[in-house]
Amino acid sequence: MDYFAQQLINGLVLGSIYGLIAIGYTMVYGIVGMINFAHGDIFMIGGFIAMISFLVLISFGLTAVPVILLVMLLVSMAITALYGWTVERIAYRPLRHSFRLAPMLSAIGMSFILSNFAQVAQGARVKPIPPIITGGHTLHEGATGFNVQLSNIQIVVVVTTMVLLALFTWLVSRTRLGRDMRACEQDQTMAALLGVDVDRTISFTFVIGAALAAVAGMMYLLYYGLVDFFMGFVAGIKAFTAAVLGGIGSLPGAMLGGLAIGLIETFWSAYFSVEYKDVAAFSILIVVLIFLPTGLLGRPEVEKV
């Protein structure tokens, strides 16, 4: 039971990170209807920028952890958001009204560019950082000597995710930009006729998605204590899997899918085998889609003929 509770905590934390990345996929899909293959690599870039800014802050002699974290978060979000904007501008906007596969290939190309850019610019080796947030709480002392732990870093990851998610939901549902986004999602031509600046709204979607991916990248850095140039690919396809699992286009679905993938992965590792955790996640995706072809929360698509 205790072991189970511990895995539940670990799974939820991992799931939060996947959920944050999945939101970027789902938003972009909702608005331009394409799989932004480079999004996983945007997450990786976010992790790298957080890592570098951490090193700089430390070398400036800063020691106050909250300040360090806040600056890291802001710098990473800001610069990564610019990456998102640039990617859209260079690789997707010229193909906006093109055929379906062209933007997808362009996105795959962008993904190669970003991951290899990170490799060339920062080297192929893993970048470890010392733990920034330490300590934790013992929630329950087990009789067998197994204690259920909740570390501070786990709390930080989950709380940050919650806060940002709340902020973001507010942004989409209450602000003008959010309204424009939803309008573009429904019908771009109509939205443009009604005075919505479609280009700007789409850029904005990429910017938000990238900023959230940056948060995820930083959380990953804090949680695992390292980043490397290749981490975007695996995290990216798992987050995309999460988005599809939850029902692509649905924001709560993305978070739900992220949590589901995180839990599946953690429990599979804990009870079965670590090696096959990704196999489990992907297999469950396939099985879910066979029975719920539009994911857990996706709107079923009734085809009008």
Added chain:
Amino acid sequence: MSGQILAVDRLSMRFGGIVAVNELSFEAERRKITALIGPNGAGKTTVFNCITGFYKPTSGAIHLTHEDGSAFALERLNDFRISKQAKVARTFQNIRLFPGMTALENLMVAQHNALMRASGLTFLGLIGASSWRQAEQRAIDLATVWLKRVGLIDRADDAAGNLPYGDQRRLEIARAMCTEPALLCLDEPAAGLNARESGALSELLLSIRSEHGTSILLIEHDMSVVMEISDHVVVMDYGVKIAEGTPQQVRDDPKVIAAYLGADEQEARAMMETGS
């Protein structure tokens, strides 16, 4: 008397809260043209989609009987089987051709099931067996016949997506006919045609009925076409049948006029009286 080909029995179709078709019953006679009319949003296309298996009706039954007596419960048949086994062909309100294929290719695709058999599920075709080559030639000949009948023989090798609107409508009918259907369902075939074109369409439909013995179910807004060619008219409004009969009977029915004018029955009657 050749009897009915189609019997729709208390058919209902709901989309969430919307009742698009409500307890609709009507029949279509064999070798006759039955028109289904009604204002926009009345549920006509939905009826077609139920008959041709694109929607599963919420309740009700749709019976189809072939001349040889074989019967089909269309509401239970899987979509592609409705065309393949029950021999029901249709066209779409928004034309659905294969735009990147030529007119001829469109008609070849329509003969898929027959050709599949002739090609020995591809294997005979792959080795170029002569039986396959003959079957292919026959298919091309059938396509040619239909291209001629709809006046598109000169455009046989043009992409369907490049044809003018009226030609596309006719090509879609030819494509449906290439499946050699027992029942042909046409969803607003005259929409967007000019007077000359819709006149030609009427002739085409009449000849399909008389020469091929195909029964036709027709949704149409163009009253001149409906009045000219249909043998029986069913009028729908808000998902229910409000009238049926010969074109003449229906035209004089105040309920029908009311439905089209959006007024209630009394008003319409009053209007008609003062008008005449």
Added chain:
Amino acid sequence: MLDTKPAFILKKASLSALVALVLFSLMIGLRTEAGPEGKLIYWTRFGDLATIVAIVFGGSIVIELLRQWIGPVGAAALVPAWLQKLMDFVGRWLGPALLGFAILVPVIFYDQRYILDLAILVLTYVMLGWGLNVVVGLAGLLDLGYVAFYAVGAYSYALLATTFGLSFWICLPLAGILAAFWGVLLGFPVLRLRGDYLAIVTLAFGEIIRLVLINWQDFTGGPNGISGIPRPSFFGIPLTADEDGFAARFGLEFSPTHRVVFLFYVILAMALLTNWVTIRLRRLPIGRAWEALREDEVACRALGINITATKLTAFATGAMFGGFAGAFFATRQGFISPESFTFQESALVLAIVVLGGMGSQLGVALAAVAMIGGFELFRGLDQYRMLVFGFAMVLLMIWRPRGLVGHRAPTVFLKQSRAISSDLVKEGHG
């Protein structure tokens, strides 16, 4: 109206440079590396940063000038009519010429082992491209995990040959059949998914296969792969220096090149077979149904076409060709490991198909030559290679979103076969 004012161009270029400065400030301006005790250290590279920003500044001026020069007339104006005619002429004879050249490659480059090896590699991708073209180009089903079938083929041959000692020529059809079987196994439940759902499921399937290959150590040798895979024989005669080897039997002096030349003709024959079958299938009802499916699924259903069966055959046919190519790959390399079957391979083959112009056999062949050849040109660049490849993919897509060959040839005609502009051709939802 064109705004050619230098001020405007400078403003745009400065903006680009500013964006570049922010983007690269940390990623290029600073370099991190794990120090002696595993602790990260960093140093500055402001010189590099300045150079890159300057390049972006200069580059965007050039691009802006180019854009205004080409201007609203569009790229069409760059191609004069006579050149268009010439290109049409070349286009007609390119296929046969290419084939003739391919047959002569071992004769011309007999002494250049490197070129022969490269040619074999290119042909392998031509074959993979033609195989995937059935699925993506004809049937319009987006398969992002094609490499899985390539892997199934390769491992089938490797395992059958190393455990049962079966020869290549027996294993080749088996590998194709097994791959097709896996195609059906995956396809059956997932082919009713549409569009990007299908894409992600195939991607997931590709990853599952790769992960299983890595982790099922006893069966597949895990990350170390399988080595000592038998080389193909010349229809029973081994290509070795032995007494009863190919060279001795035919009274030739033994040379390792014999085997390379033989492999070259094997893959050429396999690729041509793929091409022949595909062209044939396109003219059969099944192939027409694939293309019709890509054009309009709803209309297909209304015409009584069994969508699932049709999709499944496309999927299985593509998988089978992938399996053949995989078996060839295994026998050529003599060693295989999961590393050869990553998502990047799938992406590469897909890029070949899309760049080729979906559905066009010649286009796919050209794209394979261009991609693999180009990739090889940058071999010296080492780690910049993938970077260049990524840029090439993005630029090629922007330049020709519909690929090199922008039209579709009808499969049957009455009087005259007229090419159909790809603007009309749909690309499917599946």
